[in-house]
Amino acid sequence: MNLEQLRKNKKIAILSPVAWRTPPRQYGAWETVASNIAEGLVERGWDVTLFATADSITKAKLHAVIDKGYEEDPSQEAKVVECLQISEIMEHAAEFDLIHNNYDFLPLTYTRLIETPMLTTIHGFSSDNIRRVYHKYKHDSYYTSISDSDRDPELPYLATVFNGIDLSNLTVGKKAGDKLVFLGRIHPDKGTHLACETAQKAGMDLIIAGIIQDENYFNEKVKPYINDKQTSYIGPVGPKERDDLFKKASAVLHLNELPERFGLVMAEAMGAGVPVIAYDRGSCREVVADGETGFLVTNVDEAVEAVKKIDTINRAACRKRVEEKFSIPTMVKAYEKVYAEIFKIEDQKS
Amino acid sequence: MNLEQLRKNKKIAILSPVAWRTPPRQYGAWETVASNIAEGLVERGWDVTLFATADSITKAKLHAVIDKGYEEDPSQEAKVVECLQISEIMEHAAEFDLIHNNYDFLPLTYTRLIETPMLTTIHGFSSDNIRRVYHKYKHDSYYTSISDSDRDPELPYLATVFNGIDLSNLTVGKKAGDKLVFLGRIHPDKGTHLACETAQKAGMDLIIAGIIQDENYFNEKVKPYINDKQTSYIGPVGPKERDDLFKKASAVLHLNELPERFGLVMAEAMGAGVPVIAYDRGSCREVVADGETGFLVTNVDEAVEAVKKIDTINRAACRKRVEEKFSIPTMVKAYEKVYAEIFKIEDQKS
Numbered sequence: 001m002n003l004e005q006l007r008k009n010k011k012i013a014i015l016s017p018v019a020w021r022t023p024p025r026q027y028g029a030w031e032t033v034a035s036n037i038a039e040g041l042v043e044r045g046w047d048v049t050l051f052a053t054a055d056s057i058t059k060a061k062l063h064a065v066i067d068k069g070y071e072e073d074p075s076q077e078a079k080v081v082e083c084l085q086i087s088e089i090m091e092h093a094a095e096f097d098l099i100h101n102n103y104d105f106l107p108l109t110y111t112r113l114i115e116t117p118m119l120t121t122i123h124g125f126s127s128d129n130i131r132r133v134y135h136k137y138k139h140d141s142y143y144t145s146i147s148d149s150d151r152d153p154e155l156p157y158l159a160t161v162f163n164g165i166d167l168s169n170l171t172v173g174k175k176a177g178d179k180l181v182f183l184g185r186i187h188p189d190k191g192t193h194l195a196c197e198t199a200q201k202a203g204m205d206l207i208i209a210g211i212i213q214d215e216n217y218f219n220e221k222v223k224p225y226i227n228d229k230q231t232s233y234i235g236p237v238g239p240k241e242r243d244d245l246f247k248k249a250s251a252v253l254h255l256n257e258l259p260e261r262f263g264l265v266m267a268e269a270m271g272a273g274v275p276v277i278a279y280d281r282g283s284c285r286e287v288v289a290d291g292e293t294g295f296l297v298t299n300v301d302e303a304v305e306a307v308k309k310i311d312t313i314n315r316a317a318c319r320k321r322v323e324e325k326f327s328i329p330t331m332v333k334a335y336e337k338v339y340a341e342i343f344k345i346e347d348q349k350s
Numbered sequence: 351m352n353l354e355q356l357r358k359n360k361k362i363a364i365l366s367p368v369a370w371r372t373p374p375r376q377y378g379a380w381e382t383v384a385s386n387i388a389e390g391l392v393e394r395g396w397d398v399t400l401f402a403t404a405d406s407i408t409k410a411k412l413h414a415v416i417d418k419g420y421e422e423d424p425s426q427e428a429k430v431v432e433c434l435q436i437s438e439i440m441e442h443a444a445e446f447d448l449i450h451n452n453y454d455f456l457p458l459t460y461t462r463l464i465e466t467p468m469l470t471t472i473h474g475f476s477s478d479n480i481r482r483v484y485h486k487y488k489h490d491s492y493y494t495s496i497s498d499s500d501r502d503p504e505l506p507y508l509a510t511v512f513n514g515i516d517l518s519n520l521t522v523g524k525k526a527g528d529k530l531v532f533l534g535r536i537h538p539d540k541g542t543h544l545a546c547e548t549a550q551k552a553g554m555d556l557i558i559a560g561i562i563q564d565e566n567y568f569n570e571k572v573k574p575y576i577n578d579k580q581t582s583y584i585g586p587v588g589p590k591e592r593d594d595l596f597k598k599a600s601a602v603l604h605l606n607e608l609p610e611r612f613g614l615v616m617a618e619a620m621g622a623g624v625p626v627i628a629y630d631r632g633s634c635r636e637v638v639a640d641g642e643t644g645f646l647v648t649n650v651d652e653a654v655e656a657v658k659k660i661d662t663i664n665r666a667a668c669r670k671r672v673e674e675k676f677s678i679p680t681m682v683k684a685y686e687k688v689y690a691e692i693f694k695i696e697d698q699k700s
Contacts, residue, residue: 077479079429080455084483087459105430109437113463129427133434 003336006343007045010097014038014060015051017103018085019078020069022052026236027185027211028069029264030123033146033163034102040164040332049096051089063092082106090114098339101141105130108137117142117346119338121161124150124261131155142342144335146262147283158338162286163262164331165271165322169239170246172273172319177248179205180307181274183237183265184254185213186222191255191279193217196225197300198253198277202307206253208233209245246272251294251310254278255303263287267326270294273315277306287326293318353686356693357395360447364388364410365401367453368435369428370419372402376586377535377561378419379614380473383496383513384452390514390682399446401439413442432456440464448689451491455480458487467492467696469688471511474500474611481505492692494685496612497633508688512636514681515617515672519589520596522623522669527598529555530657531624533587533615534604535563536572541605541629543567546575547650548603548627552657556603558583559595596622601644601660604628605653613637617676620644623665627656637676643668 001009014037020028023035035058038050042059050056054064065088070076086107089099093114101107101120111118119142125131131152134143138155145151145160180202182195192208199206208231212218225231237245246252252269254260259282266276266287276294278284288294294313295306324330351359364387370378373385385408388400392409400406404414415438420426436457439449443464451457451470461468469492475481481502484493488505495501495510530552532545542558549556558581562568575581587595596602602619604610609632616626616637626644628634638644644663645656674680 075479077477080479080482083456083459084486087462091462106433109433110460110463112437112441113460127427129425129430132430136434 001343003340006336006340007047010339010343011047011049011095012041012339013049013051013063013089013092013096013099014041015086015089015099015101015103015107016056018053018066018069018081019071020053021072022050022056022058024069025072026238028071030102030104031069032165032264033121033123036164036166036328037100037102037332037335039166040328041335043328044332044336051085063088086110098342100335105133108133108141111137111140117342119144119158119342121146122150122155125152142338144338147260147286149259149283149286150261158341159334161331161334161338162326163264163267164328165264165267165326166239167271167323167327170243170268170271172315173247176250176274176311176315177246178250179207179248181245181249181252181269182206182208182210182254183242183245183252183269184210186210186218187213188217188221189256189258191257193221193225194255194257194300194303195253196222196231198255198303198307199231200225201300201304204250204307205229206231207245207248209235209237209242211236242268243272246274249274251307252276253303254284255297255300256281256284258282260284260287266294267322270318271322271326273319275310275313275315275318277303277310289317289321293321351693353690356686356690360689360693361397361399361445362391362689363399363401363413363439363442363446363449364391365436365439365449365451365453365457366406368403368416368419368431369421370403371422372400372406372408374419375422376588378421380452380454381419382515382614383471383473386514386516386678387450387452387682387685389516390678391685393678394682394686401435413438436460448692450685455483458483458491461487461490467692469494469508469692471496472500472505475502492688494688497610497636499609499633499636500611508691509684511681511684511688512676513612513614513617514678515614515621515676516589517621517673517677520593520618520621522665523597526600526624526661526665527596528600529557529598531595531599531602531619532556532558532560532604533592533595533602533619534560536560536568537563538567538571539606539608541607543571543575544605544607544650544653545603546572546581548605548653548657549581550575551650551654554600554657555579556581557595557598559585559587559592561586592618593622596624599624601657602626603653604634605647605650606631606634608632610634610637616644617672620668621672621676623669625660625663625665625668627653627660639667639671643671 016022016034022031024031038060048060050060090110093116099118184190280296290296297303366372366384372381374381388410398410400410440460443466449468630646640646
């Protein structure tokens with residue numbers, strides 16, 4: 001079957017996590033990507049069922065057994081709703097031609113009990129321990145990575161499919177803002193304190209936005225910088241506030257201490273025409289075109305230098321890179337190719 | 351088929367948790383019971399496969415994919431080894447006529463994907479949230495409770511099967527000891543501090559044994575009593591040390607703050623001829639025969655009164671109650687009846 005025929009004949013189930021609503025109100029990277037995949041597939045004519053929380057918003061069919069995300073409703077227990085969400089899609093597997101799993105490793109442990117093929121987008125290895133599950137089931141589920149750098153060399157991957165973001169929520173302002181911006185989880189991994197240090201050394205204002213995931217870290221390493229004048233913290237932001245925030249930005253600082261797996265925020269910033277100054281770790285090199293849509297640096301002093309020459313970056317080029325490489329249509333077209341390959345392999349098996 | 355025929359023709363898989371070895375070296379109630387079920391079934395001629403850690407000790411066939419319990423090997427991640435352990439038995443389900451699950455709620459979420467019937471011994475509801483899983487799968491798995499009191503009124507149970515303990519590890523001393531004993535997890539739920547208070551008021555020595563599960567509680571509420579003379583803490587004990595400990599006991603104090611689900615330690619104490627003074631909560635009334643093998647009390651003052659009249663309890667009667675109601679053969683005979691009923695129901699279905 002060609003793509004057009006596959007779209008007409010195959011039923012796709014998208015499995016989203018239930019930590020947050022799909023799409024999330026503010027934070028929730030995996031739910032964001034699952035949403036973008038589901039909506040993008042619907043847009044291109046696929047028959048899609050989204051397994052997500054009951055309050056989720058989608059043009060696909062919604063199949064829900066969990067009312068609200070467990071991060072949004074403390075009366076729930078993560079382990080309980082997680083296994084109920086996953087077993088639900090497995091029990092309905094026969095209704096679909098392909099399950100596209102965006103919910104980490106636990107779904108893999110059900111795959112030998114169902115007939116329907118499953119594609120797992122590996123959104124990251126949260127610990128080395130979980131690799132063991134991916135290794136056991138490497139011939140039972142198809143895998144894609146979200147960047148070339150976030151690959152386990154001993155796993156088979158059908159492709160790298162970059163995350164695609166919703167560009168309708170991001171607009172390029174008439175001119176660059178004059179502040180530095182940190183956007184993301186406040187956590188040592190994300191290097192919020194390095195953004196503070198860079199802004200201070202560069203003599204620039206810094207706006208920090210995002211959920212505080214590590215309270216101790218925030219209090220000890222970030223708060224001392226905050227004075228609501230040069231350096232302010234505005235909490236988490238939804239899509240609309242995020243776009244307003246980018247309007248104020250001359251650059252986004254992404255001085256991640258851990259190798260980035262993909263780095264949605266870098267694509268979002270560039271999507272709003274904002275260059276990114278990122279540590280050259282993990283996927284950053286794949287997302288940011290060094291010298292063209294931002295700068296890759298290895299320490300705070302280099303980040304300060306990058307801030308000084310940020311005007312040399314063409315803001316239209318930032319937007320263009322995202323449209324070409326990190327948009328929803330680009331991502332969905334790439335997944336369509338992966339789906340087609342899976343259907344071909346499955347046909348040959350039977 | 352009668353029982354003799356079932357024993358010859360049916361293959362049983364026992365699923366044990368992988369927090370600890372089966373049987374555990376010291377603490378590990380569910381692994382203890384799973385072990386006793388497996389060994390008791392083998393003793394009575396069943397074809398049994400035990401799914402447990404690779405270092406487990408059993409006369410059944412051992413099927414293991416997890417080397418060591420995650421509580422004994424901090425390099426492992428509970429969630430990872432748990433799902434690998436459970437998916438392993440599910441992937442081998444077709445090799446068995448019955449799976450007997452001693453591993454909580456997660457296995458239930460695989461049951462609609464396998465043909466083999468599963469019996470789940472509900473060892474307790476660790477939170478109200480997990481009931482939701484038991485409710486969803488109440489027609490997919492057979493349930494037994496470990497005491498009449500630990501039942502959810504909206505769940506169907508085939509029977510209550512009391513836990514059975516290994517009496518070969520427990521001997522009745524020639525005469526009663528002269529100390530009070532607390533044995534169990536050091537945790538507010540278990541009322542360790544109430545045992546201390548009771549011993550002090552009764553003017554008796556107290557020996558405390560068990561793992562410290564709540565360090566803050568131990569330091570704040572228990573440690574102040576410890577002076578290594580009247581009140582001492584000796585850490586966790588294995589079967590041999592436990593029997594020695596019971597030799598020193600005039601009574602075991604079990605002043606649990608939460609309703610007990612079963613209370614293995616009460617059966618163990620009585621198995622060594624030691625009367626039990628317990629709070630009248632949950633299953634305690636089912637395990638201790640009030641006035642015959644110990645006393646049920648409702649506060650510390652009543653516990654002190656009970657200590658004073660503990661000599662009125664016949665130590666042989668304690669042992670006899672355990673032999674009759676809480677021994678491995680008693681438990682296994684009860685499970686044999688449950689298995690026979692399940693096979694009958696399944697036959698009628700097909």
